[in-house]
Amino acid sequence: MSDERTTSTGSRPLAVVTGASSGIGEATARHLAAAGFHVLCAARRTERIEALAAEIGGTAVACDVTDDDAVAALAALVQERGGELAVLVNNAGGAFGLTPVADADPEQWRAMYDVNVIGLMRVTRALLPALIASGAGVICNVGSTAGRVAYEGGAGYTAAKHGTKVVTETLRLELFDQPVRVCEVAPGMVHTEEFSLVRFGGDQAKADAVYAGVPDPLVADDVADAITWVVTRPPHVNIDSLVIKPRAQAAQHKVHRIS
Template sequence: MSEKRLIVTGASSGIGEAVARQAVARGWQVLAVARRAERLEALAAEIGCDVAVADLTDEASVAAFAEAAAAFRPTGLVQVAGGAKGAAPIADTTIDDWRWMFEANVIGTKRVLDAVLPLLRASTADGGYAEVMVVTSIAATVPYTGGSGYNAAKSAEKQLVDVLRLELAGEPIRVMEVAPGMVWTEEFSLVRFGGDKAKADAVYQDVQDPLSADDVARVMTDILALPGHVSVDETIIKPVAQTHPWIVTKGPLVARGA
């Protein structure tokens, strides 16, 4: 393979930031993409990545990002940006929250692919492989009470990924999906609950070892490190304490012995 050059979205925090850090630690070139310039600048100063400020829900912002992406000459895209808003029953959810989730998780992914896919195709002209990795969620396939809008948005994003894989048949581009379960990050639940820290913290309270962003990033970069012809189409990552989206053990896990 040619030198690995990854565009990583959502890189100002959480899983995206962890992927950027671990990718650079592996010796790969990274273009870190996010909305918050100050966080990207701090990350670049610390790990030595390139950065591009972009709001993937904004057409003009993505157009500017496309120019930075072209100059970077990527061989891979790691699409992490997304998120959830609200956890109410369907009747109590808002159209604004649904619209935001579809913009952030589905339309945003489509916009990034529009900008980056031609560049990935160009990168394979020397006979190498390129790659697309998209972070969805176990919510993409398993519905749960209070998850309606996020379930719907992540399901749509998963279908986008699955169709892309079909449409790239015959090209040297692997398309891979990573679907995490319960991951503690500094912002995901805080955004979901509108900044209510008590509600956000309660999600993880008394759960033994929820996944961290570093845990997920390690799995993702391990997969990306595989030879380019090896496609791990779908990876589900959950903490042992979570056996289903709504079945989470509270308190310590119990060793039963032999």
């Protein structure tokens, strides 16, 4: 049930969620809408975000975070809606491949860095004036436990997610005197419909093996719930970093599985 969250003009405060077409982004858009926000659902797949926006009373915005023009159009829409942004969830990201450094594909590494780090920068840079203008904006970057611990085969993704973490920390320092909070939610093992499937180039068997035997991995709603909690704290409360893992996952390399 939605709360009575409104702006000074009586409208619902605005939130932007990137990568909103599936998984954590889609779930976060639903949770934020239920918490009283008008959500701009930003992603590349227009059919999916249009259906989501219709469901939650939000607005679909076709946006590839690796494209300057698309990000500029997203910022222009925020300005058209009053120029004040309460929440930005930088969720767009992804992992491509799981190969040792010796066999790494430079294009996969470049793609991961472009979406997880440079894309985050593009969107944040474009929307920062609107976040400041709101007087109590909050940026929540969706990181990963991969941004904290290395593992074999994951160098490209862990490097990118370490980048997400460090950009978040740097923003926190740079914006310390501005009315904008900067937070990171870093999930561990989350079973979504697409993350591992994309990582393994559509190989369903490899994707399924990631979660095989794991009792109750996290799901997208778990992470969305955490993100919503982080961004709805009182304006003076900054959740610098929140790491969330399933009980079965003690560390990147230590996961309880039932044979």
